Amino acid sequence: MTMRFAFAGFRHDHIFSLYNKVKERPDTELVGACEEDDATREALAQSGRAEITHPSLAAMLEDVDCDVVAIGDYYAQRGALALAALRRGKHVLADKPLCTDLDELAEIERLAEQNALKVGCMLGNRDRPQFRALRGHIRDGLLGELHAISFGGQHPLLLGKRPHWYFEQGKHGGTINDIAIHAIDLVPWLTGLRFARINAARAWNAFAPDYPHFKDAAQMMLTMDNGCGVLGDVSYMAPNSMGYATPFYWRWTFFGRNGIAEVSQKSDGIIVALDGKKELETLPATPGGTGDYLRAFLDDVAGTPQPDALDTATVIESSRTTLRIQKAADEGRHDLSLLG
Numbered sequence: 001m002t003m004r005f006a007f008a009g010f011r012h013d014h015i016f017s018l019y020n021k022v023k024e025r026p027d028t029e030l031v032g033a034c035e036e037d038d039a040t041r042e043a044l045a046q047s048g049r050a051e052i053t054h055p056s057l058a059a060m061l062e063d064v065d066c067d068v069v070a071i072g073d074y075y076a077q078r079g080a081l082a083l084a085a086l087r088r089g090k091h092v093l094a095d096k097p098l099c100t101d102l103d104e105l106a107e108i109e110r111l112a113e114q115n116a117l118k119v120g121c122m123l124g125n126r127d128r129p130q131f132r133a134l135r136g137h138i139r140d141g142l143l144g145e146l147h148a149i150s151f152g153g154q155h156p157l158l159l160g161k162r163p164h165w166y167f168e169q170g171k172h173g174g175t176i177n178d179i180a181i182h183a184i185d186l187v188p189w190l191t192g193l194r195f196a197r198i199n200a201a202r203a204w205n206a207f208a209p210d211y212p213h214f215k216d217a218a219q220m221m222l223t224m225d226n227g228c229g230v231l232g233d234v235s236y237m238a239p240n241s242m243g244y245a246t247p248f249y250w251r252w253t254f255f256g257r258n259g260i261a262e263v264s265q266k267s268d269g270i271i272v273a274l275d276g277k278k279e280l281e282t283l284p285a286t287p288g289g290t291g292d293y294l295r296a297f298l299d300d301v302a303g304t305p306q307p308d309a310l311d312t313a314t315v316i317e318s319s320r321t322t323l324r325i326q327k328a329a330d331e332g333r334h335d336l337s338l339l340g
Contacts, residue, residue, distance in 0.1 A: 006032035006066035015072025032064035079104030086111040100173025120297030129285035143256025179234035201329035
């Protein structure tokens with residue numbers, strides 16, 4: 001069965017990877033695309049990166065028969081677009097973050113369940129070879145029980161190159177929700193543990209002083225359900241001149257009873273320091289993917305999700321946890337339960 005995709009919004013470059021995947025796959029079909037922003041629509045017409053068929057989601061849904069609405073508008077608009085699609089009986093696949101408001105997320109969850117629809121998100125780290133390999137080693141007990149995890153997801157700010165809406169009041173929704181969603185999705189998948197508590201979370205303005213409302217720096221301290229502590233930093237503090245090329249990009253360290261493992265999104269393997277050994281070892285990545293976020297979404301829609309793959313339930317849970325951490329940072333609250 002061919003799944004028919006209609007795209008809503010192109011105001012972040014991430015959406016073009018999905019747009020191209022849909023055009024290339026034999027089991028997916030591109031049937032429409034809308035963009036409500038005049039300047040973005042004009043830029044797309046000039047660049048040819050996407051063919052816009054309608055000026056709004058409402059017009060597109062009236063005119064186009066589709067199975068899935070793919071969403072790439074500015075962050076704070078995504079929840080409304082997802083809800084509109086779900087109300088019309090369409091599955092939803094969104095760039096991250098899915099939305100910026102907990103009430104919106106609750107309604108997305110309710111409509112998806114009520115209408116037997118699926119919700120996916122463009123979270124691609126589960127399919128990276130080094131993370132798949134690390135997951136296998138952790139689940140097999142190489143490190144023993146985990147007691148601490150640290151991650152750094154620092155990005156370059158790229159002021160002047162990022163979409164201008166990032167720095168407009170009310171459109172971004174928070175740096176934790178923007179970036180940390182990758183970590184919040186990945187940690188339970190890697191470890192088999194659940195997030196249990198927000199010990200503390202903080203967001204502040206550091207690198208964008210001309211936009212004091214934009215809190216471009218963010219950190220969090222969390223606890224997993226076995227007591228494992230998690231420290232994370234997802235600030236926009238990486239050198240702009242190096243972009244995403246540094247070896248520190250999405251750098252992870254796992255501390256277990258039997259040793260330590262470290263990996264990054266740029267690494268080819270996993271560095272391990274095991275108790276009882278005198279030298280560091282580098283373990284290879286796992287070749288061959290099990291399927292990216294699009295494959296996982298299509299499997300979920302078909303009712304044949306693969307074990308431990310992204311599905312509607314994990315997308316909703318990861319989004320909810322991330323939004324709750326963002327809210328704790330925004331409100332200066334701490335020591336909050338994430339269970340129940």
